[in-house]
Amino acid sequence: MPDVHxxxxxxxxxxxxxxxxxxxxxxxxxxEELDRLRxxxxxxQKPSSGGPKDAWDRVLLARHPQRPYTLxxxxxxxxxxxxxxxxxxxxxxxxxxCGLARFEGRPVMVIGQQKGRDTKQKLFRNFGMPxxxxxxxxxxxxxxxxxxxxxxxxxxxxxxxxxxxxAEERGQAEAIAYNLKEIPKLPVPILVIIHGEGGSGGALxxxxxxxxxxxxxxxxxxxSPESCSSILxxxxxxxxxxxxGLKLTAQDLLGLGIVDALVPEPPGGAHxxxxxxxxxxxxxxxTSLKELSTLSEGDLIRRRHEKLRSLATYVVEx
Amino acid sequence: xTWFKKEKKAxxxxxxxxxxxxxxxxxxxxxxxxxxxxxxxxxxxxxxxCGFHFKIGSRAxxxxxxxxxxYTEHDARLFSTDPLGFKDTKPYSExxxxxxxxxxxxxxxxxxxxxxxxxxxxxxxxxxxxxxxxMGAAVGEKITRAIDRCIAQKLPLVIVxxxxxxxxxxxxxxxxxxxxxxxxxxxxxxxxxPFISVLADPxxxxxxxxxxxxxxxxxxxxxxxxxxxxxxxxxxTIRQKLPEGFQRSEFLxxxxxxxxxxxxxxxxxxxxxxxxxxxxxxxx
Ligand SMILES: [Zn+2]
Numbered sequence: 089m090p091d092v093h094x095x096x097x098x099x100x101x102x103x104x105x106x107x108x109x110x111x112x113x114x115x116x117x118x119x120e121e122l123d124r125l126r127x128x129x130x131x132x133q134k135p136s137s138g139g140p141k142d143a144w145d146r147v148l149l150a151r152h153p154q155r156p157y158t159l160x161x162x163x164x165x166x167x168x169x170x171x172x173x174x175x176x177x178x179x180x181x182x183x184x185x186c187g188l189a190r191f192e193g194r195p196v197m198v199i200g201q202q203k204g205r206d207t208k209q210k211l212f213r214n215f216g217m218p219x220x221x222x223x224x225x226x227x228x229x230x231x232x233x234x235x236x237x238x239x240x241x242x243x244x245x246x247x248x249x250x251x252x253x254x255a256e257e258r259g260q261a262e263a264i265a266y267n268l269k270e271i272p273k274l275p276v277p278i279l280v281i282i283h284g285e286g287g288s289g290g291a292l293x294x295x296x297x298x299x300x301x302x303x304x305x306x307x308x309x310x311x312s313p314e315s316c317s318s319i320l321x322x323x324x325x326x327x328x329x330x331x332x333g334l335k336l337t338a339q340d341l342l343g344l345g346i347v348d349a350l351v352p353e354p355p356g357g358a359h360x361x362x363x364x365x366x367x368x369x370x371x372x373x374x375t376s377l378k379e380l381s382t383l384s385e386g387d388l389i390r391r392r393h394e395k396l397r398s399l400a401t402y403v404v405e406x
Numbered sequence: 407x408t409w410f411k412k413e414k415k416a417x418x419x420x421x422x423x424x425x426x427x428x429x430x431x432x433x434x435x436x437x438x439x440x441x442x443x444x445x446x447x448x449x450x451x452x453x454x455x456c457g458f459h460f461k462i463g464s465r466a467x468x469x470x471x472x473x474x475x476x477y478t479e480h481d482a483r484l485f486s487t488d489p490l491g492f493k494d495t496k497p498y499s500e501x502x503x504x505x506x507x508x509x510x511x512x513x514x515x516x517x518x519x520x521x522x523x524x525x526x527x528x529x530x531x532x533x534x535x536x537x538x539x540x541m542g543a544a545v546g547e548k549i550t551r552a553i554d555r556c557i558a559q560k561l562p563l564v565i566v567x568x569x570x571x572x573x574x575x576x577x578x579x580x581x582x583x584x585x586x587x588x589x590x591x592x593x594x595x596x597x598x599x600p601f602i603s604v605l606a607d608p609x610x611x612x613x614x615x616x617x618x619x620x621x622x623x624x625x626x627x628x629x630x631x632x633x634x635x636x637x638x639x640x641x642x643t644i645r646q647k648l649p650e651g652f653q654r655s656e657f658l659x660x661x662x663x664x665x666x667x668x669x670x671x672x673x674x675x676x677x678x679x680x681x682x683x684x685x686x687x688x689x690x
């Protein structure tokens with residue numbers, strides 16, 4: 089399988105990155121990245137178990153450095169993958185990969201955030217944090233798929249949209265917002281698979297669809313537990329409380345009506361056996377595509393709007 | 407001017423304390439000049455010396471925009487259910503109760519139906535003093551209901567944003583409001599009634615990354631902080647100081663993100679004129 093290193097190599101790489109960061113000047117951001125790396129190291133060293141997992145365990149698993157990434161799933165599940173690049177406006181964002189492919193023989197458009205494994209790839213993929221051109225590329229190929237009536241599958245795995253000067257200058261907020269308004273109009277089935285980290289608006293921008301699947305150990309949240317801890321508790325030590333409080337696990341979100349189905353993972357998590365993790369996902373994709381393809385275009389869009397209209401309505405009149 | 411009287415109430419909130427600490431006097435955050443509050447009141451809460459726009463409450467905003475300051479409020483008693491039962495250093499339900507008591511609002515948004523230049527429309531204004539104007543289930547539902555009303559009654563819509571973004575204490579429920587509202591705006595597109603988004607200081611996060619950037623016209627008050635990520639987060643990520651004026655209205659105008667910068671005292675006139683130019687009331 090591509091791209092997944094051995095346990096020891098991963099541990100050495102993480103230790104090297106931690107040492108490197110410890111030498112650099114301390115800011116809240118480097119502290120956060122350091123926290124992330126340490127948590128990843130903790131996750132790698134922890135023996136896998138099928139036992140009960142709390143919200144923070146899931147956060148660690150979702151960020152596990154050996155967890156299959158979007159291109160790994162594409163490798164296992166699709167054939168004829170033909171990557172398409174660029175937003176036709178500014179550039180190509182490698183933190184989102186898009187392409188035509190076949191799922192069990194049938195053409196689909198696959199789109200997802202992509203993280204890197206080693207330092208070089210992490211930088212190339214910008215840690216899976218897209219810029220406006222990434223979101224615009226995603227919408228461009230979705231509209232392409234819609235034109236040729238090809239179903240869309242999006243694969244979510246991002247810490248969030250990139251917070252940087254260029255991203256702001258080129259309208260990060262507008263790019264996300266525009267996707268949220270335009271995706272519901274597309275006359276083809278859209279299947280969303282949250283398989284890793286669902287980092288806030290940066291995830292949501294390509295996570296609007298007719299059916300939302302979520303991997304057992306994936307997380308999806310409006311803010312990272314670390315940032316939530318630092319803002320609400322004013323320190324970095326309540327990330328586990330924040331993780332619990334934010335209700336970011338697949339089980340929680342299923343209960344809240346935000347995701348439609350849970351996808352099981354191998355007992356220790358998807359990183360234990362990525363090929364098997366993909367096989368567990370396969371029937372969910374097949375069933376969802378089959379069900380959605382029976383709907384007429386009008387019904388599809390009407391149902392999607394009804395679903396979005398009633399989404400997360402937790403209000404009371406008094 | 408009715409808004410002038412009510413403004414006093416809107417100022418009695420934590421974020422606005424600075425404005426009234428000196429009683430009759432206020433220090434301008436822009437030019438640091440000490441201003442007589444009556445001069446501020448008479449100038450739409452803008453500094454007569456440098457034009458700095460002080461934050462204003464949602465009631466003041468609606469009274470300023472509608473003819474005679476009159477409007478019918480919608481969904482006034484719509485509350486969040488605290489869907490996660492969230493608790494940090496104190497329960498979120500207590501924060502909600504406190505904010506309700508301080509602002510007299512059910513959540514961080516006020517919806518009014520009234521007239522501008524004699525013509526009907528719906529205006530939603532965000533309330534920054536209600537938990538930083540953050541968006542959760544109640545704000546999301548109130549805006550979506552306002553959109554539904556606009557569609558049912560063929561009315562144009564204005565949303566005045568002033569918000570730190572999605573509300574953490576409602577987790578992914580807050581996030582989903584972005585999807586719900588944006589899909590609502592896609593439905594509004596079909597009836598071809600204009601939606602004008604007004605961005606006031608500050609508008610960031612999930613609010614900017616959904617409806618605030620989705621206006622048929624996006625207009626900003628001068629000097630407003632507008633962005634996806636907050637400046638502090640960006641500084642920490644890139645580890646350098648941000649340039650002067652970064653993410654301010656003038657910066658967004660220069661980068662093509664907004665249609666116009668409109669000073670507060672011209673806002674109502676701008677809305678009426680552009681709604682008319684877009685044919686907002688042609689079938690009324
Ligand atoms: Zn001044």
